[in-house]
Amino acid sequence: MEKKSNHFSGQLGFVLAAAGSAVGVGNLWRFPYLAAKDGGGLFLIIYLILVLTFGFTLLTSDIAIGRRTQKSAIGAYTQMRPKWKFLGILTFLVPVLIMTYYAVIGGWITKYAVVYVTGQAQAAAADDYFTSFISSSTSPVIFALLFMGVTAFIVYNGVEKGIEKVSKWMMPILLVLVVVIAVYSLTLSYTDASGQVHTGWQGFLYYLKPDFKGLTVQRFLQILLDAMSQLFFSLSVSMGIMITYGSYVKPEVNLNKAINQIEIFDTGVAFLAGAMIIPAVYVFSGTEGMGAGPSLMFISLPKVFSAMGKAGTFVGILFFVTAIFATLSSCISVLESITANCMEIFHTGRKKTVLVLSAIYLAVSAVIALGYSIFYVEVKLPNGSVGQLLDIMDYISNSVMMPFIALLSTILIGWIVTPYYVIDEMERSGDKFRRKKLYRVMIRFVAPVMMFILFLQSTGILF
Template identity: 75%
Template structure:
């Protein structure tokens, strides 16, 4: 199973970095990162996040990519090769993208619907209070858009690694970055005057975003911010879900992994920071801090109101924003389906095209079911973290909040204490290049990351919440 078929590799370092960055830069960067920054003390969250990216995130990303290239296998068999007793870890890792894929195209469909609204001159409708709820509770529209998004994802995976994933990433990622920069700069130029005469500007919003807010900071509050930043890293870097192991298995032996990982970190963190600079100043200028609400409502409720308040320029900005969001979601969706297809190809020794067609059909059905989770299949389930969720929220909780911290915890123990950090370090230095953050990696993988993951796992189960007030 070590042999890769022709075309099942990235052409080189640039292709790999853009594809990996495309996987990392997803919808979580566009609405979850800005929301957390606004909620968790602005610049305080940014500082903590940056430190964690360079230590904790770097450790998990390095592990996944190095495991993939060294074993030349996707997750389900990569962990088995490291230690046969840890085959279960590969199986658990495989099921993370299996669950995520059930709903990711649904979110992509939501974003596509908003893009269509802005490009067809219906922008005013998107700003209505009930637009988002009316759309997702419809038994038809969200299904159609979700299926369309899933179909496009399947076509790209069908075309393979270099011809599909790399080709689309090489085109989309530079365009995505330019769009984010343009909107971020525009957000800083905004000035808005309320009916009562209060004037707010985008530059004031930038200060809210960048300035560390220590108001009401307690040890428990600080720990919560730390945990929020840690959980965001899973979204931001696509770690502990088998994706980077799969992508790592497509990297050629002569590629400098250390340099590639640095570039992925920089690209992803830059996009996340720019997303905050793009969204927070604009929302602040028009709504103050009230518009920075949690979850999908930031992207699908608050921002359309901001675009509407901008007048004519808002139609253009909204169109560009949601087109950009489509690109970000598509590259992530591609990576999730690729991780599934790669594992199934390995399990059944099957052809890519056949597996892709079968899994595409399976997830077209799953997408339709989850899309109907707010209408025909509506349920309300109390989750262990205290929140109430529908079908989409349930899948998201199991995969992102429960399984990923658990997988990270076990994998850090496996690498740090059983196979040893040298197993990873040897691969990082296999091209003759120096692994510059080797000692950071050793300390993190052996001592810090397992403890951090254990704490995050306790938080996801709701146990930690009993002690953090």
């Protein structure tokens, strides 16, 4: 086995970096929406079960493959089975596409953080503020380039001195901020025009209480697929990131404990994200304000912060700083995955590789940022939605490629190289792989079927 020159200093550094990759903007703007839409506690129960089974299986596979091969996606799959190199190439293309727009979203969040820090919170609550901002031909480009530049600088400094060093202080701060905002959301109360009092605790109970009203087999299946889709994207699996991070893990690190810690951190932040957003939106906007994606973060929440009065500005600052950390940690991992693959393919050094990639993605990010103005297009996607440039890239990478890659990888591991390829690596440090039987059943029988169904649903073929 080839010895990797880059590595994390130990288990803590790896866990925080991997958790940083997993805790992305989807935890903040997609998880709360799905929880509110899909029966509150019912969604949470299903999600937790999937974390312990489906998510555990894919996460374990990626990390173990990375450490065993000491390579990133293309090299790892090639080493496993040369005829399956195409799967490594497909996996490599996912972060290549995601990187085209992730810095743009990071730029949007940074813009709102600046707006709140500079005392313009009321302006951000206006109905047309977000639309006016993203349709501008200058502001979204500037903030996207700024975010891309910071990401590139961290990756440029390497695994231990860049990614790990930043993750060790950024992730604990992110966790503290999420807890603080969640606790504050529970203390909120608002009396509407009819005299009815809405409290944060009511919103929290709405979030936790399983709603079985109108539950049918089809609705249950839809909730299951929503939870699986959220978990799939949240853990950064099937995009090569965890394979790359796994290749940086030292042999003596206990992968069993590390994977458990990553699962706990990611799931904990997702739960707390719901606890800080759902009660706040419920108090001031009811269930009607619980939109998904950008509309939740950039339209609904600024209105909620505005309704809080003077405290809203401070809470807004905390929230968007939290969102910056979550987005930056994920953006770093996406660029690192691309960088690692390119270093292996072209046999180039880190600094030269990052500089070339930075130049490319600075230009591409500018184009995507202008996708709502100069380069505006409307394309009807196979799932029925209409998207612009950013939506097209997101749809291809997340809805089409990632489920397809996960399906193929479960077939490769479960039936061709056999599960023991991963199991042996999990027990390499001498520790017992306690979920070995579960892993074998999931990777061979359950996960392939689930991924096939998710692929059909994500592409609009099913439902």
